[in-house]
Amino acid sequence: MKNKHLTLEERIIIEEYLEKGISIHRISLKLGRPDSSIVREIKRNRFRVSLKEKVPCVFRNTENCTVRHLCGDQECNKDCSFCSECGPNCNDYIPKECPKLKKSPFVCNGCNDCLTHKQHCLKYRYSARKADVLYHDNLTSSRVGISLTPEEMEDLDNLVSPLLLQGQSVQAIFFNHKDEIPCSESTLYNYIDQCYLTARNIDMPRKVRYKTRYKHQDRNGKRDQSFTENRKYSDFLQYISDNPDLNIWEMDTVIGSQGGKSLLTLLYRKSTFMIAILLDTHTQESVINALNEICATIGIKKFQKLFQVLLCDRGIEFGNPYALECDENGEIKTKVYYCDPYSSWQKPMVERNHEFIRMVLPKGKSFDNLSQKDIHLMMNHINNYPRESLNERTPYELSKLLLGNDFLQALGYYKIHPDDVILKPMLLQKPKFTE
Secondary structure, three states, X not given: OOOOOOOHHHHHHHHHHHHOOOOHXXXXXXXXXOHHHHHHHHXXXXXXXXXXXXXXXXXXXXXXXXXXXXXXXXXXXOOHHHOOOOOOOOOOOOEOEOHHHHOOOOXXXXXXXXXXXXXXXXXXXXXXXXXXXXXXHHHHHOOOOOOOOHHHHHHHHHHHHHHHHOOOOHHHHHHHOOOOOOOOHHHHHHHHHOOOOOOOHHHOOOOOOOOOOOOOOOOOOOOOOHHHOOOOHHHHHHHHHHOOOOOEEEEEEEEOOOOXXXXXXXXXXXXXXXXXXXXXXXXXXXXXXXXXXXXXXXXHHHHHHHOOEEEEOOOHHHOOHHHHHEOXXXXXXXXXXXXXXXXXXXXXXXXXXXXXHHHHOOOOOOOOOOOXXXXXXXXXXXXXXXXXXXXXXXHHHHHHHHOOHHHHHHOOOOOOOHHHOOOOHHHHOXXXXXX
C-alpha cells in the first residue's frame, strides 16, 4: 500500500470506526496503513460543524479579558467577559475549542459529550463523502497552472526559447542545463505546449511534422543488378559475423534540387559521426572521386583501417563497386555491400541522421549556392549535438576516442559548445548585400 492514496471505501471505514469510538491505531491496522497516515487524513479533511448555540470565547468569565463597552454604553463598568455581549462581535474573540480535539481522534465523531450537547464549543467532524470530494479537488488543483514564480518563468524562457529556436531539442537542452532548469523534462514539454514560453511546438521539428507518403516507381524495373553479386545484405551479415569489431560506415546521398548539387554522406556506426561531401553532380564518378579525396587526405593505410566496410543502397551512383573499393592506383581500400531493394531500414542510422541535415537544408532547397566549407560548418553542428543513444554525449566526443583527433582535424571537424549548436536554415544563410 506504500505511496497509494486512500480510496472512498477506506474513508467510509474510517468514518464508521470513528463513530463507534474505535482508536486510530485499530483503524490503521484494519486498513494496513501507518497511524500517521490516518491522523493526517482526519486532520486534513475534518470540517467545522455549524452550531445553533453561540460558541463562547476562550476568555469568557475570566479576568484575562480587558475589553470594555461592547454594549455601546460608555458608562458601563462591567467586564465584557462576564456580559452577554461577549461573542463574535469582539475583535479579540477566539472561539472555545473542545480540549478533546487536541488529541486522538481529533474529531467529535463518537463523542458522547457532543451527542448530548454538554460541550458548548467548536466541534469538528469527519465525513467520508466530504473528505473524498476535498481529496479530488486538491488533486486537481495541484496539477493546474505552474509552480514557478514570474521571475523563475522569465529566466526559464530566456534560457530555453533561444536554444529551441536554434533547432535544439528539449531533451538536449535539459541535459546540458539540468542544474539551471527548475522543473522536470516532462514539465518543460508541458510549459511549451501550454504556450508559457516564447518558443512554441512549431519550433520543434519532431513535435509538429507532416510526411507525405512515398511512392515507389518502377518496382518491376529491369535495371542491371549484377554488380550486387556477392555483395548483398545477406553477404554483409555473414561477413560481419565472421569478422566482428569491424569499422562499418553507412553510405547514402542527399538530393538538393533536381539536376543540381547533392551530398554524399558517410556515417560511422559506432558513434553516429557523419561526414558529408558536396557533389557537383549526382553520378558514379562524383561519388568515386569523393571517396578517393578522403583517402588521399588521410592516407591509404588509415583509410583501410577506419573504413573497412561501406554499406549503401542500390542507387545508380553506387553502381560501380570495384571503383568504390579501390583507390586511384588500384589498391583495395575498403569493401562495399548493398542493402536489399526498398529496405532503407537496413541502414537506419544514416537515414535517421539525414533528418538533421533536412533541419538545416529542407527538401527542395538547392545546394548550388553552397560550398564544401558550408557543408563542414553544418556537419560540425550536427556532430556536436548530443544523442540519447550515446548517453547524451555527442558523436564528435565519441569519435575523438574511436577514430582519433588527427583524423577529425584532417577532415576539418572540431568541437562546438552545446549552446552554440544551431540546427535551423539560418545557420547557412548568406548576408544580403545591397548596392
